[in-house]
Amino acid sequence: MATLTTKSNIPIDVTDDELKLWFQFQKFYSREAWALDQRRYHDWLEMFTEDTHYFMPRRKNVRFKELDREVTGEDDLAAIFDENKTIMRIRVERLETGTAWAEDPPSRTRHLITNLEVEPRANGEVKARTAFLVYRSHLETEETLYAGGREDTLRHVDGKWKIAKRVVVLDANVIMAKNLSVFF
Amino acid sequence: MVLTKKHQVIDLKTGQLSGHIFVDPDIYPQELKQIFGRSWLMIGHESLVAKPNDSLHTYIGKDPVILVRDGKGKLHAFLNRCTHRGNRTCRVDDGNEKFFTCAYHGWIFANDGKLTHVPGYEEAYYGELHRETHALKKARIDTYAGIVFATWDQHAPSLEEYLGDARWYLDTVFNRLESGTEAYGPIKWMEPVNWKTPVDNCSDNYHVPLSHGSSAGLETAYLGRPRTTLDEQFKSPSKHLSVNGHAITFRMSQPGDVRRAHGVTNENLHLFEQYYKETQADAERHLGKFRAGHVQLANHSIYPNGVLGFRLALPRGPMLTEFWHFVVVEKAMPRELKKALANGSVSNNGPAGLFEQDDLDNWRQVTDGTRTPMGQSLPQDLSMGLNHSGRHDEYVGEVSERYISESNQRKFYQRWEEFMNAEDWGDIALQPRTASYEGTATMKG
Ligand code: FES
Ligand SMILES: [Fe+2]
Numbered sequence: 001m002a003t004l005t006t007k008s009n010i011p012i013d014v015t016d017d018e019l020k021l022w023f024q025f026q027k028f029y030s031r032e033a034w035a036l037d038q039r040r041y042h043d044w045l046e047m048f049t050e051d052t053h054y055f056m057p058r059r060k061n062v063r064f065k066e067l068d069r070e071v072t073g074e075d076d077l078a079a080i081f082d083e084n085k086t087i088m089r090i091r092v093e094r095l096e097t098g099t100a101w102a103e104d105p106p107s108r109t110r111h112l113i114t115n116l117e118v119e120p121r122a123n124g125e126v127k128a129r130t131a132f133l134v135y136r137s138h139l140e141t142e143e144t145l146y147a148g149g150r151e152d153t154l155r156h157v158d159g160k161w162k163i164a165k166r167v168v169v170l171d172a173n174v175i176m177a178k179n180l181s182v183f184f
Numbered sequence: 185m186v187l188t189k190k191h192q193v194i195d196l197k198t199g200q201l202s203g204h205i206f207v208d209p210d211i212y213p214q215e216l217k218q219i220f221g222r223s224w225l226m227i228g229h230e231s232l233v234a235k236p237n238d239s240l241h242t243y244i245g246k247d248p249v250i251l252v253r254d255g256k257g258k259l260h261a262f263l264n265r266c267t268h269r270g271n272r273t274c275r276v277d278d279g280n281e282k283f284f285t286c287a288y289h290g291w292i293f294a295n296d297g298k299l300t301h302v303p304g305y306e307e308a309y310y311g312e313l314h315r316e317t318h319a320l321k322k323a324r325i326d327t328y329a330g331i332v333f334a335t336w337d338q339h340a341p342s343l344e345e346y347l348g349d350a351r352w353y354l355d356t357v358f359n360r361l362e363s364g365t366e367a368y369g370p371i372k373w374m375e376p377v378n379w380k381t382p383v384d385n386c387s388d389n390y391h392v393p394l395s396h397g398s399s400a401g402l403e404t405a406y407l408g409r410p411r412t413t414l415d416e417q418f419k420s421p422s423k424h425l426s427v428n429g430h431a432i433t434f435r436m437s438q439p440g441d442v443r444r445a446h447g448v449t450n451e452n453l454h455l456f457e458q459y460y461k462e463t464q465a466d467a468e469r470h471l472g473k474f475r476a477g478h479v480q481l482a483n484h485s486i487y488p489n490g491v492l493g494f495r496l497a498l499p500r501g502p503m504l505t506e507f508w509h510f511v512v513v514e515k516a517m518p519r520e521l522k523k524a525l526a527n528g529s530v531s532n533n534g535p536a537g538l539f540e541q542d543d544l545d546n547w548r549q550v551t552d553g554t555r556t557p558m559g560q561s562l563p564q565d566l567s568m569g570l571n572h573s574g575r576h577d578e579y580v581g582e583v584s585e586r587y588i589s590e591s592n593q594r595k596f597y598q599r600w601e602e603f604m605n606a607e608d609w610g611d612i613a614l615q616p617r618t619a620s621y622e623g624t625a626t627m628k629g
Contacts, residue, residue: 056536058369058371060276060277060278061241061275061276061277062276062277062278062279063276063279066276066279076368077368077511077513077522077523077526078368078369078370078371078509078510078511078526078530079530080371080530080534080535080536081530081531081536082526082527082530082531083527083531086406086407087527087531087538089406090399090402090403090406090538091538093402094398094399094402094538097397097398097401097402098398099394099397099398099542100398100399100542101395101398101542101545101546102541102542102544102545103541139545173277173372174372174373174374174506175371175372175373175374175535176373176374177373177374177535178373178374178375178376178544178545178548179373179535179536179537179540179541179544180373180535180536180541181536181541
């Protein structure tokens, strides 16, 4: 799963290129969070390539020495999300139908996105990793906190960065939520 | 044995369901004993413990259970409770281990349940502890078409009798081909609902066009899903029937028809058509011509807590259910089609399910609605199709005249009453098995 190398020590010097890239994506993810929390879901959808792959594996309880099989892989046929842009588009468009009951009345969400790591790739793509806390308040008194990490592969499309692949890993075994009707 | 009827919750003359069934704090612990302590419950699938020493952590209702295949290949289900002081002996979701070592004082159990090592057996126990009587507590298990069932009740009837003629219908999905099925999962999440509500909902085809209209409509537009309108549901010749509390709905089909499960789309329909065409002869050999050609299981529940296939509503409290979603596909299916069905299953019925997510607030609120001071005094109305169900010439079970009915739900609560009032299995009726099982299919596949 983890393809981006995050070492704990960093060199003293930061190059202008590194700074620029990091700043650019800091902004990218801040924009994404605002789009979601302001319920501009079409803007959010726009941030993904047409051939995007949105994936959320399961996370199992395993022994420390077997941590390599904690997170299920893409060969597993019971991933929590394993979808293409069409399904994501259905998710967004249904919110406008007036009968998407899980989100009508809509949730109040706050996406806190942090711990950004960016790594450019030789092929021009960028790998970016972020951590999130998503707070959701629904109807009168329901509250849910979703925590996890995301790893994106981003590609340049028509002068914009777009997410060509997103892997979301929730910090949960039994997901302590009635549903996952908000976006990550 | 004559019993004074303790629980009377469903009035079969009026279809009124008493709301206290979801509210009364005394009911839930009784359910764990009377229903989950007695029934055959789905706990796993053979394919999830395929190799010797494979194990899967699962539940018999609320009791944590290790489903394990021992070194000789035999399946067992053990209560995950150390026989010393009761600690769990296994804390992983699945694994491949010969032994389970308790983390508290280090008792070691072999994966056939035997207590094989006690630290200080001589020094602390003077060699006087009876290791033989301290094996892990074992459940009765049996399998149906690869699905593993377990029960604590030594007096429960056989699994075959328990499923009864519901199997005649279940076979059309779980046992269509001799080559069998394989399972993936579980995906697990916590629903703030009483466990009975998602089960009851399985036969509620009435809600589908209304609760799921937004997703169904867009899936019709984008994926070619057949339209799901109330009108079509009302006109449907499909059937709705109940056997031993198992609630079945099925579609009447033609030989080679693609089962329109989630995941079948415009784009891959021709591949599914080809697959069903190619496997039709095998299906007819296995199920006989009639079932293989004309019966397609649709929404259904397996009493008490199986929800739409091998998916489980595990009781966690009067208003809390741990939901387990497994994906089951035919082994013979090409990988690409397995993946399409799996993706369809999860993106519609998983925790993020385009269908599932819209059920939750309805389910929570119908039960919540019986918890308020005024709401408590009011019944739920399950009167739809009253006096319009009975015996059918062709199909076994209590068959409703129309597809859209609350007959199965009434039967579910009637079965609930029966279990809750029973002293033991002697008080629980089983419908005689009268269906003729053409073809080679058996309980074992
Ligand atoms: S509780 Fe298991 S060894 Fe003591
Ligand atoms: Fe539903």
